[in-house]
Amino acid sequence: MTEEKPNAFYAQSGGVTAVINASACGVIEACRENQEIGKVFAGRNGIIGALTEDLIDTSFESSSAIAALRHTPAGAFGSCRHKLKDPKENSTEYARLIEVFKAHNIKYFFYNGGGDSQDTTNKVATFSLENDYPLTCIGIPKTVDNDLPITDNCPGFGSVAKYVAVSIKEAGFDVASMSRTSTKVFVLEVMGRHAGWIAAAGGLASNQDGDAPHIILFPEIEFDEKKFLAKVDHCVNEYGYCAVVVSEGVRRKNGAFLADSGLTDAFGHSQLGGAAPVIATLIQKNLGLKYHWAVADYLQRAARHIASKTDVEQAYALGAAAVEMALAGKNAVMPIIVRASSKPYSWSISHTELVNVANIEKKLPRHYITEDGFGITTACKDYLSPLIMGEDYPPYTDGLPDYVRLQNKPVAKKIKEDFDLGGNKSTISPLK
Secondary structure (H helix, E strand, O other): OOOOOOEEEEEEOOOOOOOHHHHHHHHHHHHHHOOOOOOEEEEOOOHHHHHOOOEEEHHHOOHHHHHHHHHOOOOOOOOOOOOOOOOOOOOHHHHHHHHHHHHOOEEEEEEEEOHHHHHHHHHHHHHHHHOOOOOEEEEEEOOOOOOOOOOOOOOOHHHHHHHHHHHHHHHHHHHHHHOOOOOOEEEEEEOOOOOOHHHHHHHHHOOOOOOOOOEEEOOOOOOOHHHHHHHHHHHHHHHOOEEEEEEOOOEOOOOOEOOEEEEEOOOOOEEEOOHHHHHHHHHHHHHOOOEEEEEOHHHHHHOHHHOEHHHHHHHHHHHHHHHHHHHOOOOOEEEEEEEEEEOOEEEEEEEEEHHHOOOOOOOOOHHHEOOOOOOEOHHHHHHHHHHHOOEOOOOEEOOEEOOOOOOOOEOOOOOOOOOOOOOOOOOOOOOO
8 A cells, every 4th residue: 555645834924915825835845745745634714734733735726826826915814923932841732743643644844934933834844753753944034024044035035125216216206296395204114113124124125325215214223313314404404305215113312213113923022113203293393394204014015016137036946945854864954045046136045944034133233334323334234235236026907916716715623622822721731
């Protein structure tokens, strides 16, 4: 009797991007092309799908549907913000994962996410090894914040960078047109809790003196109100208007966020949003200038229609590489992008151990920020520019992008017991 081929589990974690589905496409297509892997089961809503045995059978999807993931934004299988505790403190969830994986003959674990997700992947790899379950665990990088270390950049970032640069460039033209008798200041708030990579990308829109943005506010530079207002006043007097890009994670001198809602997510991160109106109000109150502000929010990470071709290609390649690495016997690693040169841009794929990237944030280097703290240097532009290059437009139908919605058919459950995500009424015991 022929032994059943082992199956793979793939899940998306954390905030989604314009290209995370391209990585999913890379994983699924690589698995389908290989003779060693049976089916690819996706977790509905990330790791929660594994814990609750809510698995999606991707084998029901046609080749064309899977291929369409490459140009479809967001998370096709649903994502989540669910942090697994250290297995030494509470191994119940890990035991549950192994129980589900055993029941469905899953021997490959692919987790697509940022630093917290890579930490989860590393913990699952360690736990399965310590409990003698043959599970190969590969992390796949994803984060619009571009804050994973080791890798040259992170899939998702290039497309957000392109969106922000285009947006502030276009808005700058608009404000300049109206500045004589109307709006003098425009403020665009972008994502970036602790790292200013996305805010820095706005600087790509400026090619000569006077171009928007005139000011960029980074999380890495403490906010100096007096210095900032003086810069705004100078720009309005010099150019007739002032365009500002502000990161949501900008802090005051006392370390407090400009805009902190007081709420935190499942990973313990502060929920931010609202830096733009704080900045705009400050300008109006002190300088009496008419303003408009906007928060890019989900728009910046969902904008597949203006995605970077480089970003799409890298996201897909890393998904496919994850499968290749797993089949080559690598475990507890993450594929990374290695830059060979910036002009012309040349890159390749390598890997690093998950322990090197788990819960580690890569911030914007100081030499990427101008001396006055309000702009980006030539070195920063040289780094950023290749990442937004190229267009990879999705197909359009009736004037709108034609994105795919998968069937997401569930896999029949094999375990009778339900699992309580709260951990209060778990019906299973930790492995011994």
